[in-house]
Amino acid sequence: MEIKSLELPAEVQKFYLDSGIEKLYPPQAEAIKKGLLSGKNVLAAIPTASGKTLLAELAMLTSISRGGKALYIVPLRALASEKFDRFREFSSITLKEGGIKVGISTGDFESRDEWLGSNDIIVATSEKTDSLLRNGTSWMEDITTIVVDEVHLLDSANRGPTLEVTLTKLMKLNPGCQIIALSATVGNAYEVANWLKAELVLSEWRPTDLMEGVFYGGNINFRGSQKLVPDASGDDAINLVIDTLESGGQCLVFESSRKNSVGFARRAGAKVSGLLDRKTRAALDGIVEQVIETGESEASKVLAQCIRSGTAFHHAGLNSAHRKLVEDGFRANLIKMVASTPTLAAGLNLPARRVIVRSYKRYDPNFGMQPIPVLEYKQMAGRAGRPQLDPYGEAVLIAKSYNEMELLFENYIEASAEDIWSKLGTENALRTHILSTIVNGFAGTRDGLMEFIEATFFAHQNDTWGIVSVVDECLDFLKHHKMLEGETHLAATPLGKLVSMLYIDPLSAAVIIEGLRKATNVTELTLVHLICKAPDMRQLYLRAGDYELINDFVLSHIEEFSEVPHPSKATDYEWFLGEVKTALLILDWINERSMDDISKVFNVGDGDIHSFADLAEWLMHSASRLARVTGHSSADMAITIEKRIHYGARQELMELVGIRGIGRVRARKLYDSGLRNIEDLRNADPVVLGGLLGPKTTEKLLQEIGSRPGIRPGSGTTGNPNSRTMDSMLGNEQSTFSDFDK
Structure with missing residues (x-):
């Protein structure tokens, strides 16, 4: 056609x-x-x-x-x-x-x-x-x-x-x-x-043929044929990578963890670098400069080292700028191999000649190492074969024995993806959506609510009688916490409408409101811990050695928490310590602890820190709105902390970090050099600014603040044009858990 x-x-x-x-x-x-x-x-x-x-x-x-x-x-x-x-x-x-x-x-x-x-x-x-x-x-x-x-x-x-x-x-x-x-x-x-x-x-039709096989015994074994792979390194996966690159292709290698993806990219780089020509090396050096420019932590140096060798790693721990640099470098055929967790299989257009699934198992905290679903394997395998570039694509699993090879053929290559099932039928999933459905007017009675649920995929797959009790539990919860009212006719209260608009779990709202009510001495720590207590917040888990340090911190700040479980309730208390640990990460972030230090202390990547900060900013904004609507005096403090979370800086830097292109590190350099506001920058010697920021950044800064005649001022003082309006600013710095890494 x-x-x-x-x-x-x-x-x-x-x-x-x-x-x-x-x-x-x-x-x-x-x-x-x-x-x-x-x-x-x-x-x-x-x-x-x-x-x-x-x-x-x-x-x-x-x-x-x-x-x-x-x-x-x-x-x-x-x-x-x-x-x-x-x-x-x-x-x-x-x-x-x-x-x-x-x-x-x-x-x-x-x-x-x-x-x-x-x-x-x-x-x-x-x-x-x-x-x-x-x-x-x-x-x-x-x-x-x-x-x-x-x-x-x-x-x-x-x-x-x-x-x-x-x-x-x-x-x-x-x-x-x-x-x-x-x-x-x-x-x-x-x-x-x-x-x-x-x-x-x-349809199973593809523009580029997909060959699926298992590597075992020095060969990629397909059904009915084999392909010999020369032993170039002693590592099966690296041999597969080198074989691909020598035939003009690129490789995606899927690993079971972030640590393994980084480790493999480094090891493979030692072999891949020898295959790069001078032009490619020069182009990679340009990417390396951008990686160093857009990163603060040791992970940036490791990524830069890999990219210089023609390899890279990709996972959720990378910051967004680094992920994009890796993706663009791979699409341009400059980066020859990317080792990744399943993040790259989730829809991004990043095909390769050969996809290597180096490990088909993932760690489950409840069951240990478990085989991945067929659907996940098919998503990975589907990345093999670049249309108009590759004559074919290959997806290769790696086996350690003949029996394992047969198992992989049966359970993955020849298997169909699992059926998908609605996950709507739990209280956690329904609670927020029941509230929003009533707020939006899609239902105004219990019967209307059930009629709406009848139109969902859940009802298409299941009888809805089993969900009635869950719906009633959600309605009781929302009424108890004054988010809904009425018996025959259901209506959202002003609080319920606000919670729905804020896009938070009603349970998070209930936790924050109750915490504010119970708190007797509201400080920065009180508010940050409260949002880390909310179910919408990602939690850090306790590691060996964390318990004693965090417990000591809690005991020395006991009056600043809205509520502390009794240590005799072991499970509750451990979960509470995990909340505190998460709060300490946020506090370190807003008090300008370096990304490298935060990464090492909390065992997280740059991307994780930004992810925690994004969640914390959203929840702190919600806390400020909830405090305002319930008449609590901490609303202004929450607004101040919200803005500090957005920039990851102390209060005195807020004017400087609001300038486009000046992040918290550059802002601190300027401030400590006596340049503490926009007027100071306008009056500063450009040579001095160049020494602090570099000539390119200084030129952009001067254009942004409009310090020279003929240059139109930018939107420097407004920060992100899409960021929320801040009603007022309060500065009340507080030391964080500074000895946590000792």
């Missing part, structure tokens, strides 16, 4: 023909025949690189040509950015005056983002989409096409319930809306398609 034969506007046809896309792949042609361009719902369960995104694009552009608006839902912020960059290429398509406009929304959960309504395509995470619905964003009713990328994540215990409820609400809000659901791996695709009332496109 050819592009020019499709019922598409001439501008759209021209865009794809100019891009070199003239014919559709077989699964794409099947989707067209099943009504993709005529507004029918479609679930495309087809392999990675077989054209899922093009299906979404054709549906969205067709809808826009008829005056519609499209929403593209993704699971990850990184994937949102990738799709946003792709869809911005549509600006040249003149379906309307000014071309097609694209917006992206992944941030502040309390914002309506009404400005996004002027766009034709809006890209958002499922959580952000849910929050837009909760906040009553008006343009949500104008959506005519909804694309759900990675729809198999309905099965995720963390993200699945939000995606499921969001889709259910969107289908009720826009009953005539077209839904395009995409996934590479859905075991029970028919069941998901039935729920969505969608036509199913189910």
Whole structure:
């Protein structure tokens, strides 16, 4: 089927023909025949690189040509950015005056983002989409096409319930809306398609052949054939990497842990570096400079060392800038091998000639090392084969015995992905969504609530009688904590509406409100611990040696905690110490302890620190709003701490860190040199600034603050234009657990 034969506007046809896309792949042609361009719902369960995104694009552009608006839902912020960059290429398509406009929304959960309504395509995470619905964003009713990328994540215990409820609400809000659901791996695709009332496109076709095998005995063993791999290093996985690179390909290696991915990247680098030409080495040096520029910790140096050798590692512990540098360097064929935890298998467009699953087991805290699901293996294997670049793709598992090789063939290569199941049926999952469903007016009675649940994927898979008692428990909880009121008719209280808009678990709100009520001496530590007590916060676990140190800290600050469990309740007390440990990380962050020190003391990566800080900022903002609505005096203190968490700095640096491009490290250098505000910087000798910041950064800084005639001032003093407004600032520095690493 050819592009020019499709019922598409001439501008759209021209865009794809100019891009070199003239014919559709077989699964794409099947989707067209099943009504993709005529507004029918479609679930495309087809392999990675077989054209899922093009299906979404054709549906969205067709809808826009008829005056519609499209929403593209993704699971990850990184994937949102990738799709946003792709869809911005549509600006040249003149379906309307000014071309097609694209917006992206992944941030502040309390914002309506009404400005996004002027766009034709809006890209958002499922959580952000849910929050837009909760906040009553008006343009949500104008959506005519909804694309759900990675729809198999309905099965995720963390993200699945939000995606499921969001889709259910969107289908009720826009009953005539077209839904395009995409996934590479859905075991029970028919069941998901039935729920969505969608036509199913189910295919194994790939543009690049995928060969799946097991490495054992010096060979990659496929069903019916073998491929000898020369022994270049004594390490099976490194041998596979070198073999790939020598034939002109690139490698992704999936590891069982962050530590293993870093270790393998370093070991492989010693061999890979010898295969690099001078031009590649020079380009890699440029990436290395950017890695060092955008990192504060020792991990940056390790990553830089690997990249200089042509390898890299990728996991959630890296900061976002480093992850993007690794991804872009790999796409440009400069970085030849990336060792990763499963983060790279989660939808990012990063294919390679050969995918090596070095370990098919993962650590489970309850059961030890356990085999990964087939679905996870299929996601990894699907990264093998770069369209238009590779003649084929190879996915290789590694076995230590013949019996293990046979087991891997049976349990992974020849197995089908597991069925996906709704995770909505628990109190933890339902509590927040019941509140938001009532706040949004999707239900106003208990019967109406059950009717809404009947429309979910959970009800499509299960009898709902089993969930009735859970719903009643959630309603009782919400009424007890004054978030809902009424018996026959259910209505959200002002507190309930606020909690829903803040996008926090009602249990988190209850914990914070109760903690504020009980606290007798509210300090910085009190508030930071309170948000670390909330179930929405990630928790650090106690390690050997932590108990005594943190217990001593608690005893010396006992009056600053709203509540301390009795040590005789061992489980409760250990969990409490974990909360305190998490609070200490946040306190170290806002008191400017170095990233390197925090990483070493708490055994976390740069990305983890930023992740903790993002969560803490959101929850501290929520605490300030809850304190205000309940009349507690700590609201202003919480607002101050919120801003300090955003920048990771003490109060005296707030004006400097608000300047774009001046982070907490540079701000501290300036402040300690006597340059303590924007006026000081405007009056400073550029040579002095250059000595402190470097010439390039100084030039950008001077442009930003508008210190020279003819230079228009930037938005330096406002900080992030999307950040929340701060009502007031209070400075009350407090020392943190400074001897924790001794």
